[in-house]
Amino acid sequence: MTMLPENPSAKKLGLVIDLDICVGCHACVVNCKEWNTGSEGAPLSDVNAYGAQQTGAWLNRIHTFEVTTDSTAQVVHFPKSCLHCTDAPCVTVCPTGASYKRVEDGIVLVNEDHCIGCGLCAWACPYGAREMDPVEQVMKKCTLCVDRIYNENLPEEDRVPACVRTCPTGARAFGDLGDPDSDVSQLVRERGGFDLMPEQQTSPVNKYLPPREKRHLIASDRASTEPEANSSKPDVEGFWGWVDSALAKLS
Amino acid sequence: MRPAWSIIVFTSLSGLGLGMLFWFGLGMVVIEDPRDLILFVILGLSAVSIGLMSSLLHLGHPERAWRALSQWRSSWLSREGVCAVATIALTLVYAAVWYLDGERSLVLGLVVSVLSLVTVWTTAMIYGSLRTVARWYHPLTPWVYLALSACGGLVVIVAWEQSLLGESGLIELATVALLIALAVKAIWWKRAGRQQSSSTPETATGLGSMGQVDLLMAPHTEENWLQHEMGFVVARRHVNRLSQIAFGLAFIVPMIALWSGIAWLIISLPIIHFVGILTERWLFFAEAKHAVTLYYGERH
Numbered sequence: 001m002t003m004l005p006e007n008p009s010a011k012k013l014g015l016v017i018d019l020d021i022c023v024g025c026h027a028c029v030v031n032c033k034e035w036n037t038g039s040e041g042a043p044l045s046d047v048n049a050y051g052a053q054q055t056g057a058w059l060n061r062i063h064t065f066e067v068t069t070d071s072t073a074q075v076v077h078f079p080k081s082c083l084h085c086t087d088a089p090c091v092t093v094c095p096t097g098a099s100y101k102r103v104e105d106g107i108v109l110v111n112e113d114h115c116i117g118c119g120l121c122a123w124a125c126p127y128g129a130r131e132m133d134p135v136e137q138v139m140k141k142c143t144l145c146v147d148r149i150y151n152e153n154l155p156e157e158d159r160v161p162a163c164v165r166t167c168p169t170g171a172r173a174f175g176d177l178g179d180p181d182s183d184v185s186q187l188v189r190e191r192g193g194f195d196l197m198p199e200q201q202t203s204p205v206n207k208y209l210p211p212r213e214k215r216h217l218i219a220s221d222r223a224s225t226e227p228e229a230n231s232s233k234p235d236v237e238g239f240w241g242w243v244d245s246a247l248a249k250l251s
Numbered sequence: 252m253r254p255a256w257s258i259i260v261f262t263s264l265s266g267l268g269l270g271m272l273f274w275f276g277l278g279m280v281v282i283e284d285p286r287d288l289i290l291f292v293i294l295g296l297s298a299v300s301i302g303l304m305s306s307l308l309h310l311g312h313p314e315r316a317w318r319a320l321s322q323w324r325s326s327w328l329s330r331e332g333v334c335a336v337a338t339i340a341l342t343l344v345y346a347a348v349w350y351l352d353g354e355r356s357l358v359l360g361l362v363v364s365v366l367s368l369v370t371v372w373t374t375a376m377i378y379g380s381l382r383t384v385a386r387w388y389h390p391l392t393p394w395v396y397l398a399l400s401a402c403g404g405l406v407v408i409v410a411w412e413q414s415l416l417g418e419s420g421l422i423e424l425a426t427v428a429l430l431i432a433l434a435v436k437a438i439w440w441k442r443a444g445r446q447q448s449s450s451t452p453e454t455a456t457g458l459g460s461m462g463q464v465d466l467l468m469a470p471h472t473e474e475n476w477l478q479h480e481m482g483f484v485v486a487r488r489h490v491n492r493l494s495q496i497a498f499g500l501a502f503i504v505p506m507i508a509l510w511s512g513i514a515w516l517i518i519s520l521p522i523i524h525f526v527g528i529l530t531e532r533w534l535f536f537a538e539a540k541h542a543v544t545l546y547y548g549e550r551h
């Protein structure tokens with residue numbers, strides 16, 4: 001049924017992603033693929049995986065952005081997966097009922113046996129969170145590891161999404177964003193967590209935490225170091241001279 | 252967006268067929284004997300159903316297409332399916348009653364006309380309801396589809412009457428319909444084309460308060476499905492030339508040729524018009540920019 005739940009429970013499971021911490025290692029992407037290729041639905045396929053022009057379905061992707069002002073530049077790694085939107089447009093456009101939002105916890109899922117592979121849900125999602133499986137021709141998306149988080153066969157500490165479990169830096173938190181007292185909700189409040197593209201009116205459940213201000217990005221600091229870096233000429237010749245100038249360029 | 256042929260043929264051909272059925276339902280088509288009736292119904296319904304078949308080609312699992320009739324409460328695509336099936340069924344009933352009674356049923360005809368229009372509307376709203384494509388998300392979008400469908404249907408009917416009777420009484424009406432469609436499409440092109448998406452790489456990442464956001468590294472080295480489907484840019488270079496072709500063939504040439512009195516030209520107008528509509532539809536998709544491309548280095 002692709003109507004959004006009329007009386008959804010207050011529970012809204014989702015992720016909080018800390019852009020200050022993420023180092024763009026893609027570990028969460030790989031573990032996501034690994035877990036979900038072996039889970040209930042069809043495997044997440046790759047086509048021509050070792051050749052040129054490989055393609056494949058992934059549920060989590062890390063983009064890397066550069067954020068610049070007149071005097072500063074900063075690199076931000078940006079993990080992106082389904083945000084399990086409260087007003088999910090991907091669900092309501094689905095003609096078959098394959099896409100649905102769970103009443104009990106708000107997770108957005110696809111029933112692969114009913115999906116006709118029309119792709120319309122991916123057109124409706126502003127975030128690029130849905131990808132067509134190139135072999136099965138059904139729509140794939142993040143399940144919030146619904147087969148882990150309630151799985152009593154797994155040890156307690158493994159009952160979180162695979163990406164959260166694997167992140168080596170702790171940049172990803174999982175919890176109930178519908179409960180204002182949960183750890184994740186408090187984190188969002190403390191750090192000024194935000195929604196992606198609020199103007200698309202999807203009310204995402206997942207939240208992002210902004211990078212903290214970096215000291216070396218403060219313009220006055222930068223201005224005082226810049227001339228030094230530019231004027232640095234190697235006083236040593238040869239290899240060490242090259243190392244010196246290369247390091248000067250890097251810093 | 253990638254202009255897939257299956258979708259282009261689906262929207263334009265079924266649009267044309269539904270336009271024919273709209274006027275047919277209103278009793279505007281000269282039908283002299285039962286043979287004409289059967290022939291016209293076959294023509295109209297094949298346009299609609301070949302269009303629908305073509306849309307099935309676009310599916311990953313066409314064998315499950317029947318499921319798409321189930322979610323009409325929320326999904327325009329589902330509504331489109333339901334309305335199209337209903338229109339086809341009612342047209343068959345309307346034609347059968349007409350054939351057996353020898354007389355047209357006004358009520359059934361009206362139902363067919365209304366259903367045809369509603370179906371065209373639902374087709375348009377599949378695209379017009381997507382907030383992710385600012386250009387489509389415009390109140391005029393369904394009106395464009397309606398106007399194009401109605402004038403296309405008339406062009407076919409004029410050609411039909413020309414070939415049956417050697418003349419048509421619908422030339423004035425067809426000219427007016429073409430003129431209206433041209434105007435609606437031109438206004439849409441100006442307005443919707445200028446419709447700026449309020450989404451930017453800054454809102455997409457939420458990092459706007461820190462500065463300007465540009466993609467430094469894509470998540471993967473090769474194109475993925477999203478970019479293949481939604482990151483189509485080739486057409487934009489040729490937009491001017493293609494829109495001239497679309498307007499010329501779909502509206503201008505038919506408007507002039509209708510009055511030429513040259514029989515073979517009038518009879519071939521549906522094809523000329525349709526090539527124009529195909530070009531228009533190709534641009535409709537190719538020019539559309541999807542919000543997701545903001546994550547892949549585009550700025551709309």
Ligand code: SF4
Pocket residue numbers: 081082083084085088089090091108124125126127128129130141202
């Ligand atoms: S992120 Fe996209 S796929 Fe996920 S719920 Fe929101 S609109 Fe749907």
Ligand code: SF4
Pocket residue numbers: 093094095096097098099110114115116117118119120121122138139
């Ligand atoms: S691709 Fe599948 S899940 Fe997506 S809208 Fe079509 S039928 Fe629904």
Ligand code: SF4
Pocket residue numbers: 021022023024025026027028029062077079166167168169170171172
């Ligand atoms: S595993 Fe953690 S640090 Fe690595 S890319 Fe994913 S979120 Fe970022």
